[in-house]
Amino acid sequence: MRTRYEESEFIQVKPLGQEVGLSVIMKWLQLHKRAITSPQTELVKTALEHCSLPLYARIICDQIHRWKSFDLPDKLLIESTIQGAINKHFEMMEIKLGKHIVKHSLSYLTSVRYGISEVEMEHVLSLDDVLLNEVYEYWKPPIRRIPPLLWSRVRSEISNYIVERSADDLQVLHWYHRQFIETARQRYLTPDENFTVHIHKTLSDFFSGVWGGGKLKPFQYTAAQK
Structure with missing residues (x-):
């Protein structure tokens, strides 16, 4: 820079x-x-x-x-240390809100280069079958989407550490300090290559329009949901 x-x-x-x-x-x-x-x-x-x-x-x-x-x-x-304090904050979020919604939400926020809008985040989380199967572990929802309240609660917990900025005529969210990007990446993405691939593929599918426009994404219920 x-x-x-x-x-x-x-x-x-x-x-x-x-x-x-x-x-x-x-x-x-x-x-x-x-x-x-x-x-x-x-x-x-x-x-x-x-x-x-x-x-x-x-x-x-x-x-x-x-x-x-x-x-x-x-x-x-x-x-x-700053990194230790950020990790502690993430840990407290996981205890309060649930590890899966925190891990997936922060991984998407960390993986987008220029930021992601509120609506885009809800759509991406709703395309994440791994997360949805955790959220709806024992029952079938009438609409298979992430409950908006879950992302809202995550956003509230990190509101002091994200910024809104314009990108492609949208207001998008992103971390305001690189320490959060590096810590989230080391905590959630670096240790698990398969999870990282899953996060990047879900983002790619969403932004390239693989699903939508009348084309529904197929999925399978888990054994507990059947």
């Missing part, structure tokens, strides 16, 4: 430092009418000694926001 722009056009994002980082986090919590205990505050201060970049502070703030006053510090964990 530096070959395309002048050096003077770049601004280096420096660490906030422990004191400023803690002040920023406390202000965010205050805006959301949240507070943490003194022992929990010490845990945050220790984490900021390892990393106090603005992105890191933003991510751990979202995690701290979920803490309860009765949560003891020895039961809480703050990762010491």
